[in-house]
Amino acid sequence: MTDNDKPELPGSGREHLSPIPEQQDPGSLQHRQAAAMAGEEFSVEKAIDLTQKSYSQGELIRRRFFRHKGAMLSLGFLLFITLMAISSIGYGFIPGWWPKDYAAAATVVDGGRPSLGLFPPTWGDQPFGQENTGKDYFALTMRGTQRSLTIAFTVGIGTTILGTVIGAIAGYFRGWTEAILMRVTDLFIVIPLLVLAAVLGQIAGGGIWPLAIMLSLVSWTGLARLVRGEVLSLREREFVTAAEAIGTSPWRIIFKHILPNTMGTIIVSATLTIAAVILLESALSFLGFGVQPPDTSLGLLISTYQNSFTVRPWLFWWPGLIILGIALSVNFLGDGLRDAFDPRQSRSAD
């Protein structure tokens, strides 16, 4: 910054404090300087703290996210589960290190009891035990986790994109666009989700990808309404008007100016959706409309072995605990992401 065009302070620099402004030579140099000086000394504006390092937006979000203990713990857990599910029995071309196949029957050893022990830590042949026909329950659970996670994240991402775009378009453009989109949303909302999903699940025929797409098509409505509400209030804000006034295109306004401000809502809703979809998939599979045997999912495992709960409780506990763990950690993750994206709402004093 150059100070060349600013006059030097004449004399002591106190002569500006003449009591009555009009009596001064108003346009004189020292007057200008004086106003600036007094302004610094008695400024009601807080000084910009330049001692702290300045971060770019991405850095800030990453930094805040990594500082969130709950989110980091959940991320670790989720990564661990995902890695375990993929690496143990393999997925597609990835080979697995676990020797047993989830579909192969075998002789039941020790009543199918889990061989996993904590004191002393032992892994054993069947860490999660065996089911009725001697299939290895660890392999089965891992297969189920794979399927459930695939469905949950596909649906989570799918509904988020669909809901956000529909909500944002309806909220920003208003008029007949909004009327049509919102009536369609209403239509989806009035049909009970489970019934709709069950019918679509039947049509999907048990394959997980068709099932995931079907579920995405029915569960976007809540987010669409939330996003539309937020957009409706944001589009009246002055910064949107300012963006419009400089000639920004509607799409840029939506994606650059409005949607980043709804990030909190979207992320929280997306994580809740993922958790809900895991439960919905479990419910569908439990009812027999979701994933079909011989393939399996966590919900299907619980449903298949619900009758053995009293004699072989582990057949219920392992998939149940994993569902619980995934749902919880996804929620925590969303919490951390929300705090990271929305600096105004962060609870910690950075």
Added chain:
Amino acid sequence: MTATTTDNTSGAVLDFNDVDVRFSTEFGSVHAVKGVSLHVNPGEVVALVGESGSGKSVTSMTAMRLLPSNARIGGEITVNGHGIRTVSEGAMRRLRGNDIAMVFQEPMTALNPVLTIGTQMTEALELHGIASGRAAVERAIELLDMVGIPEPARRIKQYPHELSGGQRQRVVIAIAISCDPKVIIADEPTTALDVTVQADILDLLRSLKDKLNTGILLITHNMGVVADMADRVCVMFKGELVETGSADEVLLNPQHDYTKMLLSSVPRLGAGRDQMGINIADVEVDDSAELAIDLENLVIEYHRMGKPPFRAVDDVSFQVRQGEIVGLVGESGSGKSTIGRCALGLIPAAGGSFRLLGEDITGMKRGQLKAIRRRIGVIFQDPAASLNPRLPIGECISEPMVVHKVGDRKAQEQKVYELLDAVELPREVYNRYPHEVSGGQRQRISIARALTLDPELLVADEPTSALDVSVQAKVLNIFSDLQARYKFACLFISHDLAVIDLLAHRVVVLQNGRVVEAGPREQVLMDPQEEYTRRLLAAAPVPNPQEQRVRREERHALLLQLGDEISEIKAAGETFHAASASSDDLR
């Protein structure tokens, strides 16, 4: 520091003695008020002046005992002889209303929107046992009549939204005086009001003090209001009382540096150019200069569901030439912001023609508008709302270049640094967010963004009315420097005549969507021809008590000459006090 009789605290109705307030927050303790002592005598107006964050409202709230529970209060506060730090909650409730009452800044939020005026007025009367049932309603009607509300019997059945802003504030005052309090705390009572309404409300408050002998603690940031109303002035800065004295002493001969700075930051109506070091070159009115804005019989309508459209701007014609600043003045509802928004192509015109930079924008398509918008900059009123909170400051400023694909990343960054220098902000704010800087700094960022593409025309919609005076001075200074450097034409929309007087070359006065008067600044502001302009000018207070006294009398003379009433409380002191006395058997 003064030897006047008013300095005697023995008869004070409101006395603060070494009041100290701390708020404990999750980030530690905030010391909001640091040992403030002041008092208000009966029939006296004490003005508590300061900018935002000075602790003036917090100080007054201690007297009502209405601070949130995380406040720790020290010192002594006495209301009409009762030490209110020690009285019970029940006794405090009796004190509120009977001895101390409050007039708030925003009359719309101070009144409950779902209750009628009558219900809200009789509530206070009945709670304090002054009147009940039919008698209370009659008293409420009387009170409304006293504060100058026409047809009080009909008004009493109405809801707050059916009244105008000034009338709502009158209702709030009527509620405040309904229990005949000894002292009224008026917290920025006229800040939300138009200047002519403000003058009326101040007249009304002044008559309260004269006729009912009520003490008034007037909290304000407006030096003109202080000069108009105050007997004594207390200046606060960051929780400390830096100066006290009579209005003449403080405003005409300030001792403390802060007071001097504050007073030198107030633009004075009638003082013309060259105040506060602002240098706007007087351009010769050059009729051959190109027109930046050319309005001809412009009509703008807002469509309403099931009703005929509302005509916000009706048959307005004026012109803005290149390099010229035109001040668009008017009170709320005059359509000045609507014209500004139409200039940005945000609202379509319903009739007439709107030529921007030589091209007619009425009926233009998006693509064509975009080309025009490249040449126009805009500054909005609220610096907190006009910057995207999720974009770093640097990106906010470079956004117009990105949208119009000007330069590469490197060039854009360079331009942003240049603009940050121009608005006197450190370059380091590039990666910071708008919430990390304060209001005036944000408004400077808005100015920088408006100038990113070197616009030929700038539309500034009340750019400084949300700022403190000292901050406003700084922003106006920067603005005038930039105008001198870039020579853009400017449509400067404001309700503040003093700011317009400072900046504008020509002035257009609007009322109810129509042009009342237009012409060069000297002509409109010094020698107004139209009645409305004269009223407007007469109502604007100046921060000099002696001059303001003269102006006030001139205004009253003008009002009488125009056949209007001067607003005052229509009641005699004695009968009022008798009628407001609570009968003991009702308690």
